[in-house]
Each structure stands twice: as C-alpha cells, then as structure tokens.
Amino acid sequence: MSHDSSPAAPSSPPVILRFAVPSPLRRLFDYLPPVGMSAAAAAALPPGIRIAVPFGPRTLVGVLVSVHAQSSVPSEKLKQTLHCIDDTPLVPPALLDLFLWAAQYYQHPPGDALQSMLPALLRQDRPAARAPRRVWRLSDAGRELPEEALRRAPRQREIVDYLSEHGELDKLSLIETEMSVAALNALISAGLVCTHDETDTRAAAPVGGPTQSREAPLALNERQRVAVHTVVAALGGFGCFLLDGVTGSGKTEVYLQIIEAVLRDGKQALVLVPEISLTPQTIGRFRRRFQCRIAVLHSGLTDTERLQAWLDARDGHARIIIGTRSALFTPMAQPGVLIVDEEHDSSFKQQDGLRYSARDLAVVRGRREELCVVLGSATPSLESLHNVACGRYTHLLLTERAGQAAQPALHLVDTTQELVQEGFSGPLLSRMQAHLQAGNQVLVFLNRRGFAPTLQCADCGWVSECAHCDARMTLHRTTPHLRCHHCDARRPVDRHCPQCKSRNLQALGLGTERLQAWLQALYPQTRVLRIDRDTTRRKNELDVLLNEVHQGGPCVLIGTQMLAKGHHFPRVTLVGVLDADAGLFSADFRGQEHTAQLLMQVAGRSGREGMPGEVLIQTRHAAHPTLQTLVRDGYGHFARLLLQERQLAGMPPCTALALIRAESEDYRAPESFLALVRQMAETLTGQASGHGVTLMGPLPSPMEKRAGKFRAQLQISAPQRPALQQLLTQLCPQVESLREARTVRWSVDVDPQDML
Numbered sequence: 001m002s003h004d005s006s007p008a009a010p011s012s013p014p015v016i017l018r019f020a021v022p023s024p025l026r027r028l029f030d031y032l033p034p035v036g037m038s039a040a041a042a043a044a045l046p047p048g049i050r051i052a053v054p055f056g057p058r059t060l061v062g063v064l065v066s067v068h069a070q071s072s073v074p075s076e077k078l079k080q081t082l083h084c085i086d087d088t089p090l091v092p093p094a095l096l097d098l099f100l101w102a103a104q105y106y107q108h109p110p111g112d113a114l115q116s117m118l119p120a121l122l123r124q125d126r127p128a129a130r131a132p133r134r135v136w137r138l139s140d141a142g143r144e145l146p147e148e149a150l151r152r153a154p155r156q157r158e159i160v161d162y163l164s165e166h167g168e169l170d171k172l173s174l175i176e177t178e179m180s181v182a183a184l185n186a187l188i189s190a191g192l193v194c195t196h197d198e199t200d201t202r203a204a205a206p207v208g209g210p211t212q213s214r215e216a217p218l219a220l221n222e223r224q225r226v227a228v229h230t231v232v233a234a235l236g237g238f239g240c241f242l243l244d245g246v247t248g249s250g251k252t253e254v255y256l257q258i259i260e261a262v263l264r265d266g267k268q269a270l271v272l273v274p275e276i277s278l279t280p281q282t283i284g285r286f287r288r289r290f291q292c293r294i295a296v297l298h299s300g301l302t303d304t305e306r307l308q309a310w311l312d313a314r315d316g317h318a319r320i321i322i323g324t325r326s327a328l329f330t331p332m333a334q335p336g337v338l339i340v341d342e343e344h345d346s347s348f349k350q351q352d353g354l355r356y357s358a359r360d361l362a363v364v365r366g367r368r369e370e371l372c373v374v375l376g377s378a379t380p381s382l383e384s385l386h387n388v389a390c391g392r393y394t395h396l397l398l399t400e401r402a403g404q405a406a407q408p409a410l411h412l413v414d415t416t417q418e419l420v421q422e423g424f425s426g427p428l429l430s431r432m433q434a435h436l437q438a439g440n441q442v443l444v445f446l447n448r449r450g451f452a453p454t455l456q457c458a459d460c461g462w463v464s465e466c467a468h469c470d471a472r473m474t475l476h477r478t479t480p481h482l483r484c485h486h487c488d489a490r491r492p493v494d495r496h497c498p499q500c501k502s503r504n505l506q507a508l509g510l511g512t513e514r515l516q517a518w519l520q521a522l523y524p525q526t527r528v529l530r531i532d533r534d535t536t537r538r539k540n541e542l543d544v545l546l547n548e549v550h551q552g553g554p555c556v557l558i559g560t561q562m563l564a565k566g567h568h569f570p571r572v573t574l575v576g577v578l579d580a581d582a583g584l585f586s587a588d589f590r591g592q593e594h595t596a597q598l599l600m601q602v603a604g605r606s607g608r609e610g611m612p613g614e615v616l617i618q619t620r621h622a623a624h625p626t627l628q629t630l631v632r633d634g635y636g637h638f639a640r641l642l643l644q645e646r647q648l649a650g651m652p653p654c655t656a657l658a659l660i661r662a663e664s665e666d667y668r669a670p671e672s673f674l675a676l677v678r679q680m681a682e683t684l685t686g687q688a689s690g691h692g693v694t695l696m697g698p699l700p701s702p703m704e705k706r707a708g709k710f711r712a713q714l715q716i717s718a719p720q721r722p723a724l725q726q727l728l729t730q731l732c733p734q735v736e737s738l739r740e741a742r743t744v745r746w747s748v749d750v751d752p753q754d755m756l
C-alpha cells in the first residue's frame with residue numbers, strides 16, 4: 001500500500017456566527033454554522049436573518065448580528081446552529097444597528113431587546129410569510145344583477161357597484177372605504193357575493209408611483225407655510241424639527257402636507273401617536289386625504305394583523321405607517337420622514353422590559369437613516385426645548401389657531417372662597433348652564449376614575465386599603481366593587497367596617513363615575529357622557545362615544561386624561577377642570593411639568609371651531625406660581641422658567657439620570673441589594689476619577705409596596721451623558737454576576753420619565 005507523503009491541506013479557518021439570542025444575559029453568543037454548510041456559504045450569511053440555535057435544553061430563534069473569523073470561546077466548545085429560517089435579512093442593517101445601539105444605551109440584554117421589537121410571530125421558527133388574503137367578488141348572480149336592484153338597500157348597492165368597478169374587495173379596503181360589514185354579509189347570504197382566500201402576493205408591489213389625494217389640502221397661514229416649506233426643503237437628509245404649535249393651530253395639516261411631498265418622491269412616512277385611542281381618528285384623517293395603503297401598528301391588533309402590517313411596511317406596499325411607540329421599529333423599504341405627534345407624552349416611554357423612549361429613538365433613527373424627524377406638540381417636553389436651546393433641533397412655532405378660532409380665555413377659580421357641590425363651584429355651574437342653554441357642549445375634566453377614591457368608616461376611621469400596595473382602593477358603583485388602580489386587585493364592597501362592624505361607611509372624594517351620576521340628575525334632559533378607561537375597555541366603545549359627541553347638540557362630556565390628547569371637539573366651548581392641584585406637590589420632580597402639560601392640553605379642547613371658548617380651572621392654591629404663570633403668560637414662558645430651575649438644581653434635561661430599581665417580596669432585600677450595587681459603583685467611579693457622577697440612595701420608592709412587592713431605587717446622575725453610560729456599561733455586567741441579583745428583580749431605567 002502506498003502512502004502520499006505530501007503535506008495535508010491546511011484546514012479552512014472557522015466561521016463564527018454571532019447572535020442576539022432571547023436571554024436575560026447582557027451579551028451576544030457565538031455559534032458555528034449548521035452542519036453541511038460550507039465555510040464560504042457561512043461567511044456570506046447576511047446579518048439580520050433568523051437562525052434556529054440550541055440554547056441549553058431549548059431551541060431558540062436567534063438573529064445573526066455579525067460573522068467573525070475567531071471567538072473568545074474555544075471552537076470545540078461552540079455549538080452548531082440548526083438551520084436558517086430566512087434567506088434574506090428580516091431586519092435591514094440600519095434598523096439592526098439601531099436595535100443594538102438601543103440595547104446598549106438602555107442597558108438591556110441585546111437578544112431580549114431585539115426580540116421584543118419584532119412582531120410576536122417572527123419570534124418563532126416560522127417563515128415571514130403573509131397569511132392568505134380574504135377577498136370578496138361578485139358571484140355569477142351578482143354580476144347579472146339588474147341596475148335597478150337593491151334600490152331600497154343603498155349600502156348593499158354601494159358594495160355591488162364597488163365590486164363591479166374594482167373586481168374585488170379585501171378587509172383593508174372594506175375599512176378604508178367605510179362600507180358596511182352587515183351589508184356585505186347580507187350580499188353573501190343572498191348568494192350575490194362569494195368569498196375567496198388567496199395567497200397574498202403584495203410583497204412584490206413596487207414602492208412609489210402616483211398617490212392621489214381624496215381631499216384637497218387646507219389653506220395654510222403664514223407660520224404653517226413656513227413650517228411645511230422648512231421641513232420639505234430638508235427632506236433627503238437628517239434634520240430634527242420641533243413643531244411647537246398651540247392647541248388647534250393645525251399641526252396635523254402641516255404633517256399631511258409634509259407627507260404629501262414625501263409620497264410624491266416615492267418614499268414612506270412613519271407617524272407615531274401616544275395612545276391607541278388616538279389611532280382611529282388619525283387613520284380616519286389620513287385615509288380621507290390620501291388614496292394609498294396605510295399600515296396600522298398597535299397593541300390592539302392580533303398577531304397576524306400586526307405581522308401583515310409589518311410586512312406591508314417592510315416591502316413598501318404601505319406608504320404611510322401609523323402606530324404607537326413600538327411602531328418605531330418597523331422597517332420601511334423607502335423611508336422618507338418620521339413624525340412623532342404629542343411628543344411630550346409619557347406614553348412614548350416604555351415602562352418595563354427595554355425601557356426605551358420612542359421619541360428619542362426616532363431622532364437616533366432619523367440621524368442613522370438620513371431622515372427628517374418632526375416632533376409635534378402644543379406643550380413640548382423640556383427635553384425637546386433644551387435641545388432647541390442647544391441648537392440640536394430647529395424650532396418651528398405656530399402661535400395662532402387655524403382659521404378664525406381664537407385661544408380660549410383661562411380663569412382660576414379659588415375653591416377656598418367658593419361653595420362647592422360635588423366638586424363644582426358656583427361659577428363653574430353657572431357657566432355650564434349658560435353654555436348648555438346656548439346649544440354648546442361642556443367638557444368636565446377630572447383625572448380620577450371610579451365613583452370615589454376612598455371608602456371610609458365614619459365611626460372608627462377605617463379606610464379600604466389595598467392588601468398588595470401602599471394605596472387605597474377605589475370604589476366603583478357600576479358593577480359594584482373596590483379596585484386598586486395600581487395593581488388592579490379587586491374585591492367586593494364591604495357591607496360593614498372590618499374593624500368596628502359599623503355599617504356607617506362613606507364614599508369620600510370624587511371620581512368620574514360619581515360626577516356622571518350627579519350631573520345626569522342635575523341636567524336630566526342633557527346627554528352626560530363619560531370617557532375613561534372603564535367606559536372604553538371593549539373594542540369600538542371609544543368610537544361610539546366620540547361619534548355621539550360629534551353628532552352635535554348640547555351635552556356634558558366627563559373624562560380623564562384620555563380626553564386631553566389630541567381630540568377635536570368642534571362644539572365644546574367650555575372646559576371645567578375640577579382639581580388642578582393633584583400634580584403641583586408631587587414627589588416626582590417632573591410633577592409640575594406634567595401638570596402644566598395636562599392642564600394646557602385639556603384647556604385646548606375648548607373653542608376650536610370659531611366659537612369663543614373659555615376654561616375654568618378650580619384650585620385650592622390659586623396663588624401657586626405654576627398656575628399663575630400658565631394663566632398669565634402661557635406654557636412657553638412657564639417651560640423656560642422651569643428649565644432655568646432644572647439647570648440650577650442639576651436635574652434633567654440639564655443632566656443625565658438613571659435609576660436602578662429592585663423589588664422583592666422580602667422588604668429588606670431590595671435596599672440590601674442596591675447597597676451592594678452602590679458600593680460597586682463607588683469603586684468604579686473612584687477608579688475613573690468620578691467625572692462628576694453622583695449617587696443617591698438606595699431609598700424606598702415613593703410607593704414602596706406595589707403588587708405585593710417591596711421596592712427601592714438607586715439614583716445615578718452625571719453632568720455629561722458619556723460619563724453615566726461609561727459607568728453603567730461597566731456596572732451592569734458586574735451586578736448581573738452578583739449572587740444577590742438572583743434574590744430580587746432588578747432593572748435599569750436610563751432617562752426615566754417616572755420617578756415613582
């Protein structure tokens with residue numbers, strides 16, 4: 001037997017695949033390519049595809065981040081991946097980079113962050129495929145239907161005519177055209193229309209092409225024209241614009257005309273709104289204006305609906321994407337502009353998991369993808385105003401209401417000097433009567449749900465408290481029960497005092513439910529509508545209530561902060577604020593800012609259609625500087641004063657801030673754990689010469705007990721953001737390795753919006 005004496009061919013260097021894997025660990029993971037895949041094929045795998053990987057005893061879906069020639073882990077210890085799920089990147093490179101940057105900035109495990117940003121169905125080992133599309137077409141009988149048929153069924157006739165012209169109708173077109181589902185079902189039952197489920201081939205639809213307008217643009221005033229021209233001139237590159245317009249100044253029309261320019265260039269627009277409740281009216285406004293596909297993304301969708309909208313945006317079929325904060329991470333084939341409406345709203349800040357700010361990340365995404373970003377608000381956040389002062393954002397001011405509408409007159413009512421009935425002062429009741437008699441509508445604002453915030457024993461003073469939180473339980477009379485508005489614990493209403501057995505239990509304080517009952521008795525011939533979380537829990541309930549308001553005619557509208565966010569009520573001429581004092585003395589340093597924003601937003605619902613409006617703000621602290629400045633000088637002046645105070649106090653946005661929170665059922669564990677974290681942080685800041693980093697705590701959270709857990713927090717601040725990030729980047733992996741970290745639930749909140 002002969003032997004070949006030539007040297008063996010050198011083995012090719014290993015190909016290392018680096019993944020973001022859904023895990024609580026703050027790092028990426030290295031794997032080898034699947035069995036049978038050549039080194040050349042593995043090296044050519046594009047970042048952004050999903051691959052099934054073994055992770056302990058489980059199989060998880062990882063997202064490929066990068067390909068390397070070596071790993072810090074010996075190759076013999078690396079596991080092989082199982083199989084590729086995607087042929088092409090699911091996440092485009094720019095968005096993948098944004099995901100990883102956000103995970104690092106907000107100090108969150110990258111795999112968990114990346115997974116939380118994907119639609120639920122894409123976190124599974126399944127292709128990114130569209131579900132069969134349900135369409136309706138005319139049957140043979142429907143096509144032969146005489147022209148004079150269905151004259152007594154105009155909604156059915158409308159559908160038949162549409163199908164005759166367009167050939168088919170799908171679910172989205174049914175919504176866009178606002179045709180009747182009941183009429184469609186009647187046609188199906190009569191055999192005039194038949195249903196088909198087809199493979200959706202819209203992924204190949206081209207981006208661009210003409211987009212027709214259903215409605216003509218509105219005439220702009222001078223400041224609106226300047227705003228539109230300034231943004232449109234900057235399209236094609238990065239620029240951040242703060243559209244600072246008083247309530248009713250026509251910010252939405254500015255958005256629409258900017259988007260019209262974007263669509264003409266064959267690009268797409270992404271619009272973020274703070275609440276699901278605002279999404280339907282925003283979509284309605286956009287659909288009336290633009291004849292193009294609009295994708296909607298929010299938590300109220302099914303997993304399948306969300307995936308379809310996500311794919312429509314990614315593939316360019318949807319020209320406009322509207323959604324709440326998570327829609328920021330939607331890929332777009334041809335991104336053109338990012339718009340964040342009501343940018344000041346705290347709903348843009350995620351409060352669990354990856355605690356990101358969609359507003360701030362919209363600016364980061366705009367910079368990375370060379371997009372214009374428009375932040376709009378009547379009461380801009382101090383962060384955005386600070387960025388304007390630093391020259392980072394361009395300030396676009398709209399100082400006048402659109403059309404002939406004027407700003408409402410604001411008046412403070414000192415309730416310490418007035419007789420109050422069920423929360424209403426004499427001046428407010430008198431003005432309500434006058435506005436209702438004039439055929440107008442009145443909005444009453446109280447940011448407190450339920451019937452009464454407290455149930456108390458009149459004999460011994462017992463108060464109904466939540467067993468799981470440091471909070472009282474709120475009395476609800478519609479379906480009588482007691483509910484904690486912090487942990488949602490519920491129990492039956494006590495029939496007698498648990499302490500002294502007295503039946504003399506009193507409902508103390510006011511809630512929207514109690515106001516509705518009292519006002520309906522006071523105005524029996526007037527509609528009294530209530531809009532809060534309790535009356536809008538079911539799908540479409542909010543739309544029904546808003547439609548009733550828009551029918552016109554006198555009515556009293558009672559609500560919480562849901563009513564303060566962007567709603568347009570043409571017939572509301574009086575706004576009454578029952579308790580303006582709730583946030584003036586908050587433990588949160590942002591309390592006055594949020595109170596001022598809420599007051600000015602709800603005040604802006606009045607007098608929006610040319611009719612003069614007025615606002616009565618009831619308070620027990622009429623001399624408070626915040627209220628006096630708002631009424632006398634407006635929000636802009638108030639915000640500038642507050643920014644100066646923050647600068648002197650060394651508070652955000654003039655400094656960088658992070659909270660490390662911990663919670664446990666053991667009341668001692670959170671503070672003990674955070675004391676260790678503080679020691680580690682002090683060691684690190686000492687090694688780095690401090691850089692001005694300040695530590696405060698650990699201290700109990702303002703609400704120490706919530707949902708059965710005791711909570712504490714450690715505050716870390718620094719005059720410069722890089723110093724804070726440097727410390728957190730070093731600190732978090734060390735904290736993660738602590739044995740005590742497994743005895744508590746801990747989290748990092750960078751740029752917190754809620755100190756409570």
